[in-house]
Every structure is written in structure tokens, then in C-alpha cells.
Amino acid sequence: MLERKAMRIMAVRRLLQVAAIALAVLLLWAIFMRGDVGNDAGLPSSPGEELTDGHAPGVRRQDDGIIKVGLTMDTLQEERWIKDQEMFGEAVEALGAEFIVMTADSDDAKQIEQAETLISMGVDILVVVPHDAEATATIVNKAHAAGIKVMSYDRLVRNADVDLYVSFDNERVGELQAEVITKLVPEGKYVFIGGADTDYNAHLVKKGVFNVLQPFIDRGEITVVFDQWTRNWLPANARDNMRAALRANEGRIDAVIAGNDATAGGAIEALAEWGLAGKVPVAGQDAELAAAQRIVAGTQTMTVYKPIRQLAEVAAELAVKMAKGETPRADRLVNNGKIDVPSVLLTPIAVNADNIDETIIADGFHSREEVYKLIER
Ligand code: BGC
Numbered sequence: 001m002l003e004r005k006a007m008r009i010m011a012v013r014r015l016l017q018v019a020a021i022a023l024a025v026l027l028l029w030a031i032f033m034r035g036d037v038g039n040d041a042g043l044p045s046s047p048g049e050e051l052t053d054g055h056a057p058g059v060r061r062q063d064d065g066i067i068k069v070g071l072t073m074d075t076l077q078e079e080r081w082i083k084d085q086e087m088f089g090e091a092v093e094a095l096g097a098e099f100i101v102m103t104a105d106s107d108d109a110k111q112i113e114q115a116e117t118l119i120s121m122g123v124d125i126l127v128v129v130p131h132d133a134e135a136t137a138t139i140v141n142k143a144h145a146a147g148i149k150v151m152s153y154d155r156l157v158r159n160a161d162v163d164l165y166v167s168f169d170n171e172r173v174g175e176l177q178a179e180v181i182t183k184l185v186p187e188g189k190y191v192f193i194g195g196a197d198t199d200y201n202a203h204l205v206k207k208g209v210f211n212v213l214q215p216f217i218d219r220g221e222i223t224v225v226f227d228q229w230t231r232n233w234l235p236a237n238a239r240d241n242m243r244a245a246l247r248a249n250e251g252r253i254d255a256v257i258a259g260n261d262a263t264a265g266g267a268i269e270a271l272a273e274w275g276l277a278g279k280v281p282v283a284g285q286d287a288e289l290a291a292a293q294r295i296v297a298g299t300q301t302m303t304v305y306k307p308i309r310q311l312a313e314v315a316a317e318l319a320v321k322m323a324k325g326e327t328p329r330a331d332r333l334v335n336n337g338k339i340d341v342p343s344v345l346l347t348p349i350a351v352n353a354d355n356i357d358e359t360i361i362a363d364g365f366h367s368r369e370e371v372y373k374l375i376e377r
Contacts, residue, residue: 067097067323069316070123071153072115072139074131075106077233078262079288083308084129084154091316097323106232108135115139119146124323127151127315133158133200149322153315156200158337164328165336165343166315168306170201174208174257176350177283180302181255182212184281187221188254191245193238193267195259197229200336202259205285209257225249230263238266246274256282261291261303268299287351287360292371295353302352305360310346318344 069092076082085101092099100118104111111131118126119142126143128150130136137160140150144161152165181190192209195202216222226245230238238258246253251274258264264284271277277299284291285304294300318328330342351359361368 067125067320068121068123069097069099069125069127069319069323070115070118070121071099071101071127071129072111072118073101073103073129074111074155076103077106078260078286080286080306080308081129084312087309087312088127088153088316091313092320095316095320097320104131106131108132111136112139112142116142119143119148123148125149125151125319127153127319128157129153130155130157130199132198134198136160151315151319151322152341154201154311156334156336156341158200160336161339162336162341163322164318164330165334165341166311166318167201167343167345168311168348169345170204171208171211173285173304173306173348174205174210175212176208176304176348177205177257177285177302178209178212180350180352181257181281181283182216182222184301185222185255186216189223189225189249189252191242191253191256191267192224192227193241193256193258193263194227194229195263196231196233199233202229202233205259225253230259230266233260233262235262235266235269238263239269240266242267242270243273246270246276251276253280256280258282258284260284261286261288261300264300264303265290265294268294272299285348287365289366289370292351292356292360292366293374295351295356296372297375298353302350305349305351305365306346307349307363307365314344314346 071088073081073085076085089099089101100121100123102114102118104114108131115126115128126139126148128136128139130152133156136157140157140160140162143150149163152162154167156162156165156167190213192206194206213222213224217224226241226248228241230241242256256267258267261284264282268277268282271280281301283302284300285306287303287305291300291303295303321328330344332343332345333340334343349359356371357368360366361371
């Protein structure tokens with residue numbers, strides 16, 4: 001009886017010893033895995049990842065192991081932004097990261113507030129399509145204060161330490177527009193319907209347009225009789241500008257270069273009121289479906305196609321790299337008023353009625369059926 005009791009006590013003791021060893025091994029393993037061996041207390045520190053590569057060394061963020069990519073967009077007004085949102089989101093998720101998006105509806109205060117929300121949600125990288133190039137500088141500063149890097153997507157944030165800018169070559173967009181139109185109209189009265197003054201892309205496109213027009217202007221062959229920005233890129237504002245240009249010149253306009261397809265559409269509405277749609281060459285950009293349909297119908301001359309999937313995939317890959325603390329490759333520098341921003345600029349493609357099939361249709365950007373559905377073939 002006594003012997004059995006003693007054996008039971010010994011068994012319990014052995015069990016306790018084994019449990020104590022197991023606990024010690026577990027503790028040591030946990031300490032080792034946290035990389036905290038040798039800290040002051042000799043104990044694991046509070047949860048969170050010490051950022052060594054961000055702009056605010058010492059800032060600690062929660063790290064649940066999943067990379068979170070936050071995107072703040074200006075608008076979904078133009079067709080392209082819906083593609084951007086979908087394709088960028090898909091590409092981010094395909095890389096195993098989480099995607100969070102917010103859209104500010106052209107409201108600067110709202111965009112800043114949404115960026116703050118994304119920062120407080122613990123995104124590992126903040127991607128910004130700015131509404132106002134200058135106003136969004138504050139977003140970059142706030143993200144950096146939290147140790148989060150910032151990518152400018154399609155549009156450049158001005159006067160801030162942007163970490164990376166990924167876009168198409170917007171100056172080249174303007175050059176392509178003007179190259180096509182000056183071939184058709186080497187002399188005459190030109191109207192320039194710019195994009196939104198608050199969007200730096202609109203300025204880059206304008207620079208490209210005038211790179212090409214200037215020699216014609218200098219030789220007295222081309223006169224730019226109207227040159228205005230379009231507030232918030234709104235087609236109705238572009239239509240009103242075009243109406244004013246037509247009135248001032250009594251309908252004698254020879255060519256129109258517009259900031260994008262939406263503003264080109266507004267300008268074409270005004271031309272139609274003067275019976276000039278299809279008679280005056282018009283350039284746009286984005287390869288929107290409505291523009292593609294106008295091109296095959298003959299009321300718009302050309303558009304500039306920017307393959308959005310390419311932009312979305314490149315941007316997603318680089319965003320995830322940046323979130324991991326890697327330095328992404330950049331092929332050039334673009335000055336944003338404060339610094340030379342490392343940039344990746346993709347190549348835009350000029351599209352007219354002759355190459356529409358082998359570009360936007362061949363790429364599946366729009367189907368052949370959709371593009372030609374309003375005209376007889
Ligand atoms: C983009 C264009 C777009 C425009 C209006 C620009 O910054 O580059 O593709 O049409 O914004 O949203």
C-alpha cells in the first residue's frame with residue numbers, strides 16, 4: 001500500500017519535471033523567435049515591429065504578418081479608374097497582400113481624412129492617386145510620421161518626399177496627341193482644352209503638347225486661339241470652354257487637343273452644335289469606350305491608350321516590395337517641386353481608326369463588338 005503511494009508520488013514528480021523542462025524550452029524558443037535575446041529585461045518586448053527602413057525610425061506598428069496595401073483614390077468619375085481599382089486590387093491580392101481602398105470624390109479634405117484612416121488601420125504602404133497635387137503633400141508627411149512609405153499612383157504628389165511615382169509618361173501623352181493632329185492640320189487655329197489645373201498630369205500633358213506645337217507657332221503656321229484648364233476634368237466644363245472658343249472665333253477652329261477623352265467628349269458636343277463634329281480633328285487620351293466608338297464613327301481623331309493592367313500590376317509589385325522594406329527599382333527621376341522622385345513611367349500608345357483593332361481591341365481593353373456597335377461595318 002505504502003509502496004504504491006510512493007510510486008504514485010514519484011510518477012507525479014517526474015511528470016512535473018518533464019512539464020517544467022517543456023515549459024522552459026517553450027519559453028526559450030519564444031524568446032529566440034522574437035529576436036529579443038539580449039534586451040534589457042531579458043524578456044520579450046511589447047508586440048510590434050521596429051521599423052529600421054522607414055522615415056521615422058523607432059516608430060512601432062502592429063505586425064500581424066499580413067502586408068496591407070492602402071489605396072486612396074481621387075475619383076471613379078472616368079471609366080479608367082474603375083479598371084485601376086479592380087486591377088490594382090487583384091494584383092495586390094495575387095501577391096498575397098490585403099487591399100484596402102477609399103475614394104474621395106474630388107474632395108481634398110475627404111482624401112486627407114481617408115488617408116488618416118488608412119494610416120490608423122495599419123497599412124504597410126500607402127498608395128495615393130491625388131485629387132490636388134499640392135494639398136495631398138500633407139498625406140505624405142502624415143504617412144512618413146507613422147513610418148509608412150508612399151507611392152504616387154498615376155498622378156504625382158507635389159512638394160513632398162514621395163518615395164516612388166508609378167505612371168505613364170504623361171509628357172509623351174501630350175506629344176503623341178500633337179504629333180497626330182499636326183500631321184493632319186499643319187496650319188490653322190488650335191484650341192487647347194486642358195485637364196484639371198490641380199492635377200499635375202494635366203500640366204505634363206500640356207508640356208508635351210506644346211513641345212510639338214511650339215515650332216509651328218514660332219513659324220506662324222499654328223495659332224493657339226484658346227487655352228484653358230477644365231475644372232475637375234468635368235466634361236460639362238470642357239463643353240462650356242469649347243462653346244466659348246467657338247463663339248470667340250465664329251466657328252473658325254481647325255483642330256482641338258483635349259486633356260482626356262471625357263473632356264474631348266464635351267468639346268465634341270459643342271462642335272456638334274456648330275455642325276462641326278467630324279470636321280474638326282480632336283485628340284483625347286484614355287481609350288475610353290465612348291472615345292473608341294467616336295473614333296470609329298469619325299467624330300474623334302485619336303486617343304492615347306494607356307494599358308491600365310500593366311500600370312496596376314507594376315504598381316502592385318512595387319508597392320508590396322516597398323511594404324517589405326525593399327527598395328524598388330526606378331528607371332528615372334521626376335522632380336515634384338521638392339525632390340527628384342524615383343519614378344517608373346510606362347509607354348503610352350497613340351490610337352486612331354487605323355490601329356484600333358490591333359491595340360485596344362487586340363488587348364481586350366474593349367471588345368470589337370462594343371467598339372463598333374454604334375456604326376454599321
Ligand atoms: C489621368 C487621366 C484621367 C484624368 C482624369 C489624369 O491624371 O492621367 O488618365 O483621364 O486624370 O481623371
